[in-house]
Amino acid sequence: MKKLPPIPEIPEEEKTPVVRLLLAFMEQQQEIIQNQQVEIDALKTEVAKLKKLPPKPKIRASKLPKDDDNDNPTGHSGSKKNNSGNGTSKSRKRKKKLAIHKTTVIKPDNLPEHSRFLGYQDYFVQELLIKPFNTRYRLARYKTPDGDTCIGKLSFDTHIGHFGHTLQSYIVYQYYHQRVTQPLIIQQLTELGFDISTGQINEILIHDKDHFHTEKNTLLTAGINNSTYIHVDDTGSRHDGKNGYCTHVGNETFAWFSSTRYKSRINFLQLLRGAAVDYTLNDAALDYMRAEKLPHKPLSVIEQSHQTCFDNEEAWKYYLQNNSIITQRHVRIATEGALLGALINSGFPSDLVIVSDDAGQFDILLHALCWIHADRVFQRILPLNERHDKELNWVHTQIWELFYDLKQYKLEPDDPLKSAIAEHFDELCRTKTSFETLNQALKRLARNKTELLLVLERPDIPLHNNLSENDIREYVIKRKISGSTRSKDGQLCRDTFVSLKKTCLKQGISFWDFINDRISKRNLIPYLPELLKGKVCAV
Numbered sequence: 178m179k180k181l182p183p184i185p186e187i188p189e190e191e192k193t194p195v196v197r198l199l200l201a202f203m204e205q206q207q208e209i210i211q212n213q214q215v216e217i218d219a220l221k222t223e224v225a226k227l228k229k230l231p232p233k234p235k236i237r238a239s240k241l242p243k244d245d246d247n248d249n250p251t252g253h254s255g256s257k258k259n260n261s262g263n264g265t266s267k268s269r270k271r272k273k274k275l276a277i278h279k280t281t282v283i284k285p286d287n288l289p290e291h292s293r294f295l296g297y298q299d300y301f302v303q304e305l306l307i308k309p310f311n312t313r314y315r316l317a318r319y320k321t322p323d324g325d326t327c328i329g330k331l332s333f334d335t336h337i338g339h340f341g342h343t344l345q346s347y348i349v350y351q352y353y354h355q356r357v358t359q360p361l362i363i364q365q366l367t368e369l370g371f372d373i374s375t376g377q378i379n380e381i382l383i384h385d386k387d388h389f390h391t392e393k394n395t396l397l398t399a400g401i402n403n404s405t406y407i408h409v410d411d412t413g414s415r416h417d418g419k420n421g422y423c424t425h426v427g428n429e430t431f432a433w434f435s436s437t438r439y440k441s442r443i444n445f446l447q448l449l450r451g452a453a454v455d456y457t458l459n460d461a462a463l464d465y466m467r468a469e470k471l472p473h474k475p476l477s478v479i480e481q482s483h484q485t486c487f488d489n490e491e492a493w494k495y496y497l498q499n500n501s502i503i504t505q506r507h508v509r510i511a512t513e514g515a516l517l518g519a520l521i522n523s524g525f526p527s528d529l530v531i532v533s534d535d536a537g538q539f540d541i542l543l544h545a546l547c548w549i550h551a552d553r554v555f556q557r558i559l560p561l562n563e564r565h566d567k568e569l570n571w572v573h574t575q576i577w578e579l580f581y582d583l584k585q586y587k588l589e590p591d592d593p594l595k596s597a598i599a600e601h602f603d604e605l606c607r608t609k610t611s612f613e614t615l616n617q618a619l620k621r622l623a624r625n626k627t628e629l630l631l632v633l634e635r636p637d638i639p640l641h642n643n644l645s646e647n648d649i650r651e652y653v654i655k656r657k658i659s660g661s662t663r664s665k666d667g668q669l670c671r672d673t674f675v676s677l678k679k680t681c682l683k684q685g686i687s688f689w690d691f692i693n694d695r696i697s698k699r700n701l702i703p704y705l706p707e708l709l710k711g712k713v714c715a716v
Contacts, residue, residue: 415661432679462518
């Protein structure tokens with residue numbers, strides 16, 4: 178709260194009745210202003226809470242080095258700690274890794290005779306060469322004695338069409354990694370002296386990318402089969418003027434994105450199924466239908482079915498209609514079960530834990546919930562009085578105590594601590610407060626006990642879904658900059674390149690090197706799905 182300026186000091190002999198009256202009035206106004214400021218600050222805090230605004234950042238004091246000589250842009254040493262001429266010792270160590278493309282020896286001017294050579298003092302200058310490099314291929318034409326015409330053939334080892342590998346890699350890198358829009362890319366290249374059109378830029382960005390799509394699609398199966406858990410989340414994704422959704426699947430080793438028209442459990446199961454299109458009725462499918470309370474009549478028809486495998490969606494829909502399973506809810510549960518059965522039948526790991534933010538479409542198999550999202554239910558609650566506020570703060574404290582106990586349990590699993598955490602959770606959920614909204618939130622927390630405390634059985638899984646939210650932010654930023662996609666190729670490429678980019682980052686691979694390697698078809702960088710299998714090491 179800002180301090181008001183003090184009331185000026187006036188000598189006692191000058192305090193006439195009028196002056197005394199004015200001083201009393203000023204003191205009264207100062208008190209009113211201070212009370213109003215307190216009320217304004219309280220209202221601002223309440224508005225920020227209602228709008229879910231972030232709190233004021235706590236900016237730490239700058240910790241810049243006191244010795245200005247250490248920050249020397251010329252590369253010459255001005256500090257007693259470093260006399261090598263290469264800046265600080267940290268910079269000198271970094272520059273040892275530089276690839277040297279040209280070396281020039283500079284001798285002193287007016288060097289006296291018989292001077293003794295002491296070696297070299299290195300001074301590094303880094304430069305970037307950006308200029309067109311155009312090659313004209315003159316294809317020789319000959320007429321044979323038979324009257325035929327022969328012409329020389331181009332080799333596409335260094336280029337594809339009229340544009341070289343490096344130029345194409347640069348365009349793809351700028352658009353998908355640096356998030357530069359197509360108009361800015363063509364403006365930049367035109368100013369640099371290239372003769373390229375908007376259509377050619379678009380061609381380079383989205384066409385003939387089947388080998389990228391194949392590598393991205395194979396990531397999902399490789400990532401799931403070599404993981405004990407995955408993070409999942411989704412976000413909005415407009416395509417061709419219509420709303421849609423982009424689903425993220427990944428963990429610390431890979432990231433995979435796919436855009437679809439709708440979001441549902443059927444859609445999620447179809448995404449996990451990959452390129453397969455079959456439906457299967459087996460024990461896993463029937464167990465799912467029973468758990469979802471499929472009514473007895475359609476369930477008995479499916480249990481007694483002699484046909485258990487269906488080649489595609491059309492065959493499955495024909496089977497349901499032929500057996501009078503036409504109610505929307507019954508069709509949905511049966512379809513989800515058949516898709517889950519196909520997943521298990523294809524070797525999908527049944528012990529894989531799916532970590533989500535409590536979105537219903539992800540609740541299959543072993544499902545774990547994010548503690549951060551569980552607490553957000555309580556953050557949205559607005560207390561009506563001071564007592565409610567104290568009870569809500571107490572619940573927040575208990576939730577975070579549980580969270581920190583679970584973090585400790587993950588580090589050192591211990592049976593007594595496991596029992597104590599479970600008992601603490603039950604005690605919290607049994608608590609009755611004077612705030613009914615808070616009581617209902619605690620009941621919801623109790624219903625999610627199995628998924629929130631799954632970490633007690635599987636200490637290897639994370640406690641939150643932040644990784645998925647961080648990964649999907651890459652897609653959201655690109656969507657905000659470039660807007661929606663229009664063509665199917667454009668949508669596929671956006672999903673593919675964000676998947677490959679995030680996976681390269683997690684595998685410690687330069688995305689520029691990866692793009693250049695794949696477009697030039699050198700394929701020196703290992704196939705990303707093979708890296709997930711642990712067969713080769715990243716370069």
